[in-house]
Amino acid sequence: MTPTIINPKQIIAARVARELKDGNVVNLGIGLPTMVPHFLPEGVNVILQSENGYIGLGPLEGEVDPDIVNAGGQPAGIVSGGAFFDSLFSFELIRGGHIDVTVLGGLEVDEEGNLANWMVPGKMVPGMGGAMDLVTGAKKVIIAMEHTAKNGSSKVLKKCRLPLTGKGVVDLIVTELAVFRVTEAGLLLEELQEGVDLETVQEKTEASFRINPKLQIS
Amino acid sequence: MNKITSLEEVSSFLKDGMTIMAGGFMGVGTPQELISAILKADVKNITLIANDTAFVETGVGPLITNKRVKKVIASHIGTNPETGRQMIAGEVEVELVPQGTLAERVRAGGAGLGGVLTPTGVGTVAEEGKEKLMVDGREYLLEKPLRAEVALLKAYKADKAGNLVYHRSARNFNPLMALAADTVIVQVEQLVEIGEIDPDEVMTPGILIDKIIVNGGYVS
Numbered sequence: 001m002t003p004t005i006i007n008p009k010q011i012i013a014a015r016v017a018r019e020l021k022d023g024n025v026v027n028l029g030i031g032l033p034t035m036v037p038h039f040l041p042e043g044v045n046v047i048l049q050s051e052n053g054y055i056g057l058g059p060l061e062g063e064v065d066p067d068i069v070n071a072g073g074q075p076a077g078i079v080s081g082g083a084f085f086d087s088l089f090s091f092e093l094i095r096g097g098h099i100d101v102t103v104l105g106g107l108e109v110d111e112e113g114n115l116a117n118w119m120v121p122g123k124m125v126p127g128m129g130g131a132m133d134l135v136t137g138a139k140k141v142i143i144a145m146e147h148t149a150k151n152g153s154s155k156v157l158k159k160c161r162l163p164l165t166g167k168g169v170v171d172l173i174v175t176e177l178a179v180f181r182v183t184e185a186g187l188l189l190e191e192l193q194e195g196v197d198l199e200t201v202q203e204k205t206e207a208s209f210r211i212n213p214k215l216q217i218s
Numbered sequence: 219m220n221k222i223t224s225l226e227e228v229s230s231f232l233k234d235g236m237t238i239m240a241g242g243f244m245g246v247g248t249p250q251e252l253i254s255a256i257l258k259a260d261v262k263n264i265t266l267i268a269n270d271t272a273f274v275e276t277g278v279g280p281l282i283t284n285k286r287v288k289k290v291i292a293s294h295i296g297t298n299p300e301t302g303r304q305m306i307a308g309e310v311e312v313e314l315v316p317q318g319t320l321a322e323r324v325r326a327g328g329a330g331l332g333g334v335l336t337p338t339g340v341g342t343v344a345e346e347g348k349e350k351l352m353v354d355g356r357e358y359l360l361e362k363p364l365r366a367e368v369a370l371l372k373a374y375k376a377d378k379a380g381n382l383v384y385h386r387s388a389r390n391f392n393p394l395m396a397l398a399a400d401t402v403i404v405q406v407e408q409l410v411e412i413g414e415i416d417p418d419e420v421m422t423p424g425i426l427i428d429k430i431i432v433n434g435g436y437v438s
Contacts, residue, residue: 050387051317052243052244052246052387052390053243053387053389053390054386054387065386066246067246067247067374067385067386067387067388068386068387069243069244069246069387073243073244073245073246073297078386084384084386084387084389085389086389086390086391086392086393086394087243087269087317087321087390087391087394088321088322088324088325088393088394090321090390091317091318091321091322094318095318095336095337095338114341124296125295125296125302125305125312125314126294126295126296126297126302127270127292127293127294127295127296127314128293128294128314128316128317128344129270129293129294129316129317130293130316130317130318131316132316132318132319132338132339132342132344133316133317133318133319133338136336136337136338136339136340137318137337137338163342163343164341164342164343165342166341166342167340167341167342168341
């Protein structure tokens with residue numbers, strides 16, 4: 001059953017879910033992106049890849065098998081028809097263009113489709129894990145993140161300030177306020193989330209963006 | 219040749235200042251008894267190659283916690299706060315490598331390659347100090363091979379020849395590391411007779427395995 005949408009993260013996850021097509025092979029980053037499968041429309045089934053070495057990542061059902069964890073190291077399951085493999089093969093899938101969509105969180109994205117989501121110098125240096133490979137190799141990179149940081153500052157910037165995860169790699173940015181597509185000519189505002197007006201998005205977005213003429217703004 | 223050994227004998231392979239690779243992803247697929255053997259052997263100044271530094275008390279984490287590591291080459295250290303603390307304090311050197319690149323570097327080390335060309339990390343800090351090459355109009359980083367003196371693996375099952383079967387997502391870096399070290403030691407849950415593992419099921423052939431530690435006992 002699709003959960004009720006009550007908070008910004010759910011708004012984002014539900015909108016990202018509508019980007020996925022039946023049969024897509026998808027890799028989800030930790031945190032917010034893992035909420036996306038709950039919102040998949042009826043009739044849309046995706047195959048989840050887990051960077052630690054399998055396709056068919058599924059929810060934990062029944063007893064915990066300590067040898068099955070997701071990319072966050074948490075107990076997980078594998079669906080019928082799934083397959084395990086080693087880390088080399090896992091990243092051949094990722095880097096080699098065999099993953100249709102990756103959905104990742106973001107600290108900053110910018111007008112050129114640059115992404116920063118792996119470190120804050122002096123504060124947080126967890127390492128890039130598989131993120132740099134994912135943004136390099138996945139056919140479509142969707143960034144699912146809240147529009148502003150905790151202090152209210154925009155996360156959609158003219159130019160990323162934090163160290164990059166990938167250069168010019170982002171295809172789509174989904175926030176609780178809006179959806180932007182990254183184009184050769186910069187950001188294109190594709191949608192406003194329900195109940196959000198253009199002024200709010202303009203005010204909370206540092207980046208310049210064009211507005212898709214098809215977008216009906218009342 | 220008898221490959222079955224004891225933890226005491228394993229410690230004779232371990233020396234101060236050596237480079238050790240260990241399989242595992244956040245501790246899953248890490249040979250915990252072999253990690254304990256390093257701690258017991260009082261070996262230090264290790265260069266550790268592993269996907270991540272796991273947790274303070276599990277996986278390869280205790281090697282960091284107990285200050286046995288001089289340098290770590292990994293893709294992720296975020297789940298073990300002790301690694302970050304020692305890095306900031308200058309007690310441990312950390313080389314962060316994208317996970318797919320780490321896998322390819324270990325592969326190159328085990329496959330006799332001089333390195334690999336990857337587009338991962340181009341335009342980021344991961345390209346610093348690395349040679350860049352253009353191939354058919356796309357930019358790549360030259361990533362060099364990684365090898366170790368000792369590789370510590372975890373498998374589910376071995377026969378007495380060292381043919382290995384891994385279990386679920388505990389496979390991860392183990393098969394790659396089996397090729398990339400001078401001495402390869404595996405910890406297994408089950409040991410069976412030669413011939414009891416179907417050749418089609420073998421995931422790592424026994425010729426790569428030097429020593430076997432059985433922690434689940436012999437299964438007849």
